[in-house]
Amino acid sequence: MRHGTPPTTEEILDMAETALGAIPAALRRMVQGIAILVEEVPDDETVREMGLESPWELTGLYRGVPLTEKTGADVPMMPDTVLLYREPILLEWIETGVDLFRLVRNVLIHEIGHHFGLSDAEIERLESED
Template sequence: MQFNHPPSLEDIQSMAETAFSALPEALRDAVRGAAILVEDLPDEETLEAMELQHPWELTGLYRGVPLTDKTHFSVPAEPDTILLYREPILVEWIETGEDLFRLVRNVLIHEIGHHFGFSDEEIGRLENDG
């Protein structure tokens, strides 16, 4: 995918949707209730909670209760959400030269991995399967 301008929120959302639709069906079905959103940057509250100094340090975030911590009696306070942050993704894209679609896909998979409570090693294997 070639861009003559910085990719928009909609461009990143489209890439995330394409990446999501290419995931194995069992994985898609298990995470189907989570919203996948794209925002420009994490908010100040998120940065403070994660003890980050700069918003470009965070490319994605999973908000919710990992499946490993849920019970049949759990009542979520809010829906599970996977957030992708456009500007930090674009900064990483520029700095690394990695394919933008692959980068968006890997951030999405990383955050889905958090939904499942996967280890970093398990998440790395998922990222490399594509």
Template sequence: MSRFHHPPTLEDIVEMAEQAFAAIPKELRDLVRGAAIVVEDVADEDTVAEMGFESPWALTGLYRGVPMTQKSVLDAPMEPDTITLYREPILLEWIETNEDLFRLVRNVLIHEIAHHFGFSDDDIARLEGDD
């Protein structure tokens, strides 16, 4: 991914997230078939409080929804699962760590999906290392 000469926009992060989603391990993609990827600048106050954070800068992503393993065809239709990426905290981490931005976005996706489905920290580290 090329270097940006300006802060990446919401649209830039959406495009990167779509490419990153295609690059995550198949075992994770299969778990979240049909989930929407949404990019917002920062988490709102209610979300920050709900997740137990003191600041929106600590939250780079959030998975909301019911795992496919717990869904039933008999369930009433619900809103689609969403994976929200928070642009500004991701960009702050990018600046602080000098990590490749594409890899960082990919790892946030992996982290959110894997934690939602109960993967261990060791499993997540293994998945983040898969390129």
């Protein structure tokens, strides 16, 4: 996708929703109810919580309880959420030259992988699949 100006948060969200719609139906049903939000950058509290030096290091974040840790007795306080951070995604896009849709898709898949309790190696394998 080519843009004369940087994509807006709404355009990044549209890409994420398109990517989510393209995952297998069985997986899509399992992530039903997960909120996808796009913010400009992680807030200061998130940067501290993650032990980062800079907000530019974080392109996405899963907030919630992984499926592998949920029990029937759990009372959800908030919906599981995938946060995508627009400016760090755009910075990585510029630095790597990776197709922006593919980058958004990979960040989304990575964060959904955390929802399923997958290891980083398993997530990397999923990200590399077309």
